[in-house]
Amino acid sequence: MDKTSTIDPVGSPSGWTIKLGDSPVVGTAIHSGSEVREAYQSLMSLADADRLREEDPFTDLFILDFPTQIVVHQSRFQVDLNRAREAAIYLSPDQSWGLNVWRKKPSLALISDVHAFHDAYYCALKRALMDVEERFGRFVLVDVHSYNHRRNGPDAQAAPQEEAPDINIGTFSMDRKRWAPILDPFIETLRGHRLNGERIDVRENVSFQGKGEQARFVHANFPQTGCAIAVEFKKIFMDEWSGKPDQAILGKLRAMLASTVPVLEAALRGME
Numbered sequence: 001m002d003k004t005s006t007i008d009p010v011g012s013p014s015g016w017t018i019k020l021g022d023s024p025v026v027g028t029a030i031h032s033g034s035e036v037r038e039a040y041q042s043l044m045s046l047a048d049a050d051r052l053r054e055e056d057p058f059t060d061l062f063i064l065d066f067p068t069q070i071v072v073h074q075s076r077f078q079v080d081l082n083r084a085r086e087a088a089i090y091l092s093p094d095q096s097w098g099l100n101v102w103r104k105k106p107s108l109a110l111i112s113d114v115h116a117f118h119d120a121y122y123c124a125l126k127r128a129l130m131d132v133e134e135r136f137g138r139f140v141l142v143d144v145h146s147y148n149h150r151r152n153g154p155d156a157q158a159a160p161q162e163e164a165p166d167i168n169i170g171t172f173s174m175d176r177k178r179w180a181p182i183l184d185p186f187i188e189t190l191r192g193h194r195l196n197g198e199r200i201d202v203r204e205n206v207s208f209q210g211k212g213e214q215a216r217f218v219h220a221n222f223p224q225t226g227c228a229i230a231v232e233f234k235k236i237f238m239d240e241w242s243g244k245p246d247q248a249i250l251g252k253l254r255a256m257l258a259s260t261v262p263v264l265e266a267a268l269r270g271m272e
Helices: 048-054 108-136 176-191 213-221 247-258 260-270
Strands: 003-007 016-020 025-029 068-072 139-147 167-170 202-204 226-234
Touching: 016 108, 025 108, 025 260, 068 108, 108 139, 108 213, 139 213, 139 260, 167 176, 176 202, 176 226, 176 260, 213 226, 247 260
Parallel strands: 025 068, 025 139, 139 226, 167 202
Antiparallel strands: 003 016, 016 068, 167 226
C-alpha cells in the first residue's frame, strides 16, 4: 500500500504531507518547512536568513528513502510542532534562541489558529500511526532534525566535537530498556559508516536529549508498540549562515539513514 495525503486545517494546501508505505518504519521531518502564511509574515520582525538558520532545511531529503514519510511545510516560526501545544508559537525571545520574532504580537485569533494546527497535526499523526500499528503490530518513528554548531558566526570557532556529535540520538522519553533491541542496532548501523574518511560520530543524549513533543507523544500514546528515535544531524551538510547545502555530504548522510530502514524492520520482526 502506498497512499499520500495532504491535510491542512488553516487554508493553505501545504500544511504537511503524509505518505503511508508498506513498512513499519516511519521517517518524519517536522522542522524542514519554511513557509509562513501572510497573516504571520506581516507581523514578523525576524529576517528570512535568521529564520532559516534555526529551521531544519533539507531534513526532508534525509527521509526520501523511507517507505512512510511525514513532512511539515510550515516554518517552526509559525508553529513549532515539536513543542507542547501552549508553547507552539514563540512569543518571547527566551523561546527562540534569543531572537525577537515579532514586530507586533500575533492576535489571539492567530494564536488560536496555531493551536488548531498543532491539534490537527497530532490527530493526523495519531491516525497514521494507528494505521501502521494495525498493519504491523509495532513501528519505529525516526524523528529527523538538524542543529547548528557555528552559533558565534560564520568565521568563528565551531562547537567542540566532544560537545557536538555528527549525529545525536535523543532518547529522553523512551523506555530505553524495552526498545534497546531496536535502538542499539540503529545506532551501530549508523556508526558503521564513514564520512570524508572518518568514522561518523554518533552518540546518544549529548547535545540534545530527545525531549521534543513528537517523541513524547508517540511514547505516551503507543507505549507498547511505538518507538520514536529523535535524530539530530549536525549541520555539516550545509553552511548554516548562508544556507548553502553541500550536495555530496547530503547524499552520503541520506544513504546512511536509509541503510537503517531494513535493520529497523528486521529488529521489529525480532521482537515478535
